[in-house]
Amino acid sequence: MTVVVEAQKLQKKYNDFEAVAGIDFHIHRGECFGILGPNGAGKTTVVAMIYCFNPISGGKLTVLGNDVTVDTRSIKTRLGVVPQENNLDLELTVRENLLVYASYYGIRRSEAHKRAEELLHFFSLSTKADQEVDRISGGMKRRLTIARGLIHTPEILILDEPTTGLDPQSRRLIWEHLRQLKNKGLTLILTTHYLEEASQLCDELIIMDQGIILEQGKPLDLIQKQVGAKVVEVEINLEHSQALVHTLEHLISGYQLAGNTIYLYITEDETEAVKIISSCKHVHTYRLRPSNLEDVFLKLTGRGLDYAEDTMDFTDPKKIGHLL
Amino acid sequence: MQKTPWILQTLKKLATYYRSVNGWALKVLARNLIVFRKTWTTNLAFNVVEPLLYLAALGVGLGTMIEGIEGMSYIQFVAPGVVATSAMWAAAAECSYDSFVRMHFQKTYHAIVATPIHLEEVVVGELLYGTFKSLLSGTVILLVIASLGLVLSPWALLIPIVLILNGLVFSQIAMIWTGIVPKIDNFAYFFTLIVTPMFLFSGVFFPLDVLPQVLHQLAWLLPLYHIVVLLRSLTIGLITFELLYHVLWLTLFILIIFPLPQMLMRRRLIQ
Numbered sequence: 001m002t003v004v005v006e007a008q009k010l011q012k013k014y015n016d017f018e019a020v021a022g023i024d025f026h027i028h029r030g031e032c033f034g035i036l037g038p039n040g041a042g043k044t045t046v047v048a049m050i051y052c053f054n055p056i057s058g059g060k061l062t063v064l065g066n067d068v069t070v071d072t073r074s075i076k077t078r079l080g081v082v083p084q085e086n087n088l089d090l091e092l093t094v095r096e097n098l099l100v101y102a103s104y105y106g107i108r109r110s111e112a113h114k115r116a117e118e119l120l121h122f123f124s125l126s127t128k129a130d131q132e133v134d135r136i137s138g139g140m141k142r143r144l145t146i147a148r149g150l151i152h153t154p155e156i157l158i159l160d161e162p163t164t165g166l167d168p169q170s171r172r173l174i175w176e177h178l179r180q181l182k183n184k185g186l187t188l189i190l191t192t193h194y195l196e197e198a199s200q201l202c203d204e205l206i207i208m209d210q211g212i213i214l215e216q217g218k219p220l221d222l223i224q225k226q227v228g229a230k231v232v233e234v235e236i237n238l239e240h241s242q243a244l245v246h247t248l249e250h251l252i253s254g255y256q257l258a259g260n261t262i263y264l265y266i267t268e269d270e271t272e273a274v275k276i277i278s279s280c281k282h283v284h285t286y287r288l289r290p291s292n293l294e295d296v297f298l299k300l301t302g303r304g305l306d307y308a309e310d311t312m313d314f315t316d317p318k319k320i321g322h323l324l
Numbered sequence: 325m326q327k328t329p330w331i332l333q334t335l336k337k338l339a340t341y342y343r344s345v346n347g348w349a350l351k352v353l354a355r356n357l358i359v360f361r362k363t364w365t366t367n368l369a370f371n372v373v374e375p376l377l378y379l380a381a382l383g384v385g386l387g388t389m390i391e392g393i394e395g396m397s398y399i400q401f402v403a404p405g406v407v408a409t410s411a412m413w414a415a416a417a418e419c420s421y422d423s424f425v426r427m428h429f430q431k432t433y434h435a436i437v438a439t440p441i442h443l444e445e446v447v448v449g450e451l452l453y454g455t456f457k458s459l460l461s462g463t464v465i466l467l468v469i470a471s472l473g474l475v476l477s478p479w480a481l482l483i484p485i486v487l488i489l490n491g492l493v494f495s496q497i498a499m500i501w502t503g504i505v506p507k508i509d510n511f512a513y514f515f516t517l518i519v520t521p522m523f524l525f526s527g528v529f530f531p532l533d534v535l536p537q538v539l540h541q542l543a544w545l546l547p548l549y550h551i552v553v554l555l556r557s558l559t560i561g562l563i564t565f566e567l568l569y570h571v572l573w574l575t576l577f578i579l580i581i582f583p584l585p586q587m588l589m590r591r592r593l594i595q
Contacts, residue, residue, distance in 0.1 A: 014595050051438055054595065073440050081438035087431035091359045100355050104439035152439075 001028040004064055004156060004187055005050060011058035012045050012211075019045045021211040022059060027204070029155075032178075032188040034202030034219075036195065036293065038301075041208040043191035044084060047158050050189065051081045064155060077105065080154035084161045086141045088133045094144055095120065095129040098151050105152040112151070119147040123177060139170030146177065157181065159190040163197060175200055195293035207297060214300045222296050227265040228253055231291040232277060234262045240282035247276055256298050260284075263295060341583035344444040352436060352449020353456070360453075371417075371461035375410035376468065379403065382529065393531055396560070403469040404555035405528030407483070408490060411462030412548055415491045416519050419454040419498035420511045426450075427502065433593065443593060444586040447499065451585065454495030455488060462487040469559075477561025486554045489574045493547045496581050503588025522548045550574050 005027040012020040020042045027033040035043045048054040050063055052072035061068045063075045088097050095116055102112035120126045123143040128136050133144065142162065149157055162178070163171040178201055182188055192198050198205055199219045206216040215222055223229075236244060241262050245255055253267045266273050270288060277286050360367065383399030390398040426432040437443050466483055469475060501514045525532075525539075526548035532540045543549045550570040557567055 053434075053437060073442070076438065077440045079438075083431070083434060083438065085431055087435040089355075089359065089432065089435075090430060091362055096358070100358060101435075101439065103354060104351055104436060104441055106351075106440075149438075 001030065003027070004029050005033075005189070006062045007046075007059065008061075009059035010046070010049065010056060010061050012042070012049060012054060013057040019211055020049075023206075023208075023211075023213050025206055025213065025216060027187065027189060029187050030182075030185050031203040032182050032190065032201050034198045034205045035189070035191040035208060036193070036198045036202075036205055036297070037191075037208035038193055040210070042211040043193075043208055044160055046208075047160050047189060047191055051079050051158050052076055077152070078155045080149035080152070080157040082146050082149045082157065082159040082162055084164065086145050088141060088144060088148070090134045091132070093130050093132055094125055094136065094140075097133060097144060098148055101148045102151045107152060115151055115153070119150055122180075123147045137170075139166055139173065142166060142170065142174060143177065146174070150181075154186075156187040156189060159188065161191055161193070163192075163194065171197075195297065199293050205293075207300060209301050215296070219293060223291050223293060226296045226299055227291045228267050229291060230266040230270050230288060231295050232264045232266060232270075232273060232286055232288050234264060234277055234286040235260055235284040236262060236280075236282050237284075240280075244277070244280055244282070247280075248273055251276075254299060256295075256302065258298065263298060265291065265295070265299070338583055341444060341586050344442070344448045344586060346445065346448075348441045348445040349448035349452065351441060352446050353452045355436075356449065356453040357456070360457075367457075368461070368464070371410060371414045371457070372464050372468075374413075375406045375461075375465050378409075379406050379465075379469070382406075399472075400474055400560075401531075401556075402529060403472075403474040404559045405526075405552050407462050407465045407469065407487075408526075408548060408551045408555050409523055409528055410465045411458040411487050411490045412494050412519070412522070412551070414461040415454040415458035415494035416498045416515070418457045419450060419495040420502055420514060421508065423450050423454075423499060423502045424505070424508050424511070427589075427593070428508070433589075443590055447586045447589050451492065451495040451499060454498065455491030458491030458494065459484060459487045462490065475559050477559065479558045479561050479563055483555060483558050486551060486558070486571075489571070489578065490547075490551045492578045493551075493574060496578065496585055497547075499585035500581070500588060503585055503592050522546050527552045544573075547574060547577055 003026045007023060007025050009022045009024065010020060011018070011022045023046075035046055037043050045054060049056050049061055049068065052063075052068055052075055056068060064078050066075050068075060089100060092100060098116040098119060099112050102115065107115070117126075120129050123146065125140060125144060125147065128140060133141065136144070146157075146159070146162065149159075159178070163174050166174070175197065178188060178190075182201070188201070190197075190201065202219060204217070205219055205222060207214045207222070215226065217225070234244070238257075238260060241257065244262070245252075245264070248264060251266060251268045251273045253265045255265065256263045264273070266288075274286070274288055277283055379399070379402065383402050387398035387402070392398070393401045433443065433446050436446050463484060466475070466480070470480070497518065498514070501511065505511060505514070525543060526546050527543065528548075532543050532549070535543075550573050554567060554570050557563060
């Protein structure tokens with residue numbers, strides 16, 4: 001498979017702050033490549049370097065065979081970008097937004113019209129074509145922003161948190177569209193902090209935190225490798241958690257504490273494990289479930305994706321005690 | 325290895341800013357014109373009604389109490405200055421408040437630089453649009469004063485060219501501020517400290533020779549002063565070779581500060 005993006009020791013510094021700390025990855029044509037991580041992990045910085053908005057501070061970054069420090073125009077011509085914030089032209093109609101964007105690429109008027117109609121149809125926006133953008137819903141704005149990124153038939157579509165802030169229905173609709181685009185052979189690069197989005201869409205993933213890559217691979221492989229197939233979530237008073245872990249030692253590959261919950265990664269006999277847990281009188285509740293990417297993330301960072309911005313240490317009962 | 329002398333490097337770097345005047349920048353101008361086509365009624369009213377109020381209050385009201393200046397009626401003296409100032413305000417407002425809204429709130433610049441267009445070309449497109457707005461509102465006022473019989477010479481046909489220089493000057497000055505100010509409220513300083521003094525002391529409302537010699541000479545530093553001299557001379561047909569100095573002054577001013585708005589905008593938006 002052709003490599004379309006290649007990063008070697010890629011680094012980005014903002015003054016003294018190192019947002020991306022020398023990472024390596026490559027993206028193949030036709031795959032959906034996910035960058036998963038909490039806010040502040042460096043995801044947006046990575047994609048902004050790929051679409052030539054942020055200059056790189058060190059290392060090497062090649063996009064579609066071009067070095068980003070040499071020829072940004074020819075890279076930008078072949079990429080589509082869907083930014084984190086919708087930056088549509090609010091005074092213009094849905095269709096005009098597409099046509100104006102097409103003009104930036106120098107697409108002929110007749111061609112632009114044809115392409116705009118196709119995209120409006122594909123994203124179910126045809127009935128809204130002549131509405132002003134200000135008047136359409138958040139989900140529609142998002143779809144229009146994606147359509148706009150496709151107006152010049154790019155080779156790669158970059159999506160920075162494409163569904164953040166959307167309701168579940170709109171989110172699923174966007175996933176459906178992205179899946180169809182992927183099936184047509186389009187290369188997708190997407191950043192997200194939704195693990196479900198990453199596991200639904202991505203063929204390849206990197207998990208980032210604080211500017212570095214913690215792990216990379218296919219979503220299922222990562223889950224298998226890091227936490228195994230099953231997890232038991234146990235709610236238990238913290239002072240008894242160590243004892244429970246100790247009794248289960250031979251049945252788990254590892255565990256993670258978050259607040260009053262302990263996540264146990266089951267390797268051996270799950271029935272046996274459940275039996276032990278359910279008989280422990282300190283356990284409030286427990287739940288056996290298939291493991292997912294959030295477990296991987298939790299294990300790698302010691303934090304959940306949602307807690308990532310907090311520095312509060314939920315594992316220390318003394319610190320949390322006065323809050324309760 | 326032979327090193328390129330720094331002076332050549334600097335010149336090469338500077339040349340790239342002038343090369344941003346290109347087809348890509350025109351696409352940005354075209355985008356703004358498309359939006360303008362939808363909003364021009366409210367836009368133009370703002371730019372046109374206010375100067376007309378000045379003309380009425382000063383020319384007709386105050387003017388009745390003033391004998392002629394330099395052999396002209398007061399309204400005749402003030403009218404070309406009102407053309408100049410309305411064009412100045414149009415460019416200054418467009419490339420400050422309106423550009424800031426596009427840059428900061430609507431993220432239009434971010435949307436455009438994701439396409440083949442570079443940030444420098446976006447800035448030039450904005451300057452050209454400011455110039456267009458300036459030309460338009462100056463021309464409308466010119467037509468109004470012409471219909472009032474205040475344009476005496478066919479040399480006035482050259483006024484649009486001066487208005488283009490005017491538009492470029494003030495679009496650039498405003499865009500420099502847009503590249504610097506932290507918040508939209510900070511434009512108040514720009515208008516209070518730069519635009520308003522220029523408005524009052526460039527010879528629009530009174531001949532500058534009534535001022536002390538020093539202040540009179542300082543007016544040479546104000547771009548609007550040169551515009552007002554040019555417009556007044558062209559409306560009454562008082563053509564001298566000296567007018568070319570004013571054109572030269574404005575042209576040099578435009579060319580010298582030309583890289584600044586682009587440099588500042590890059591420093592502001594791209595880290």
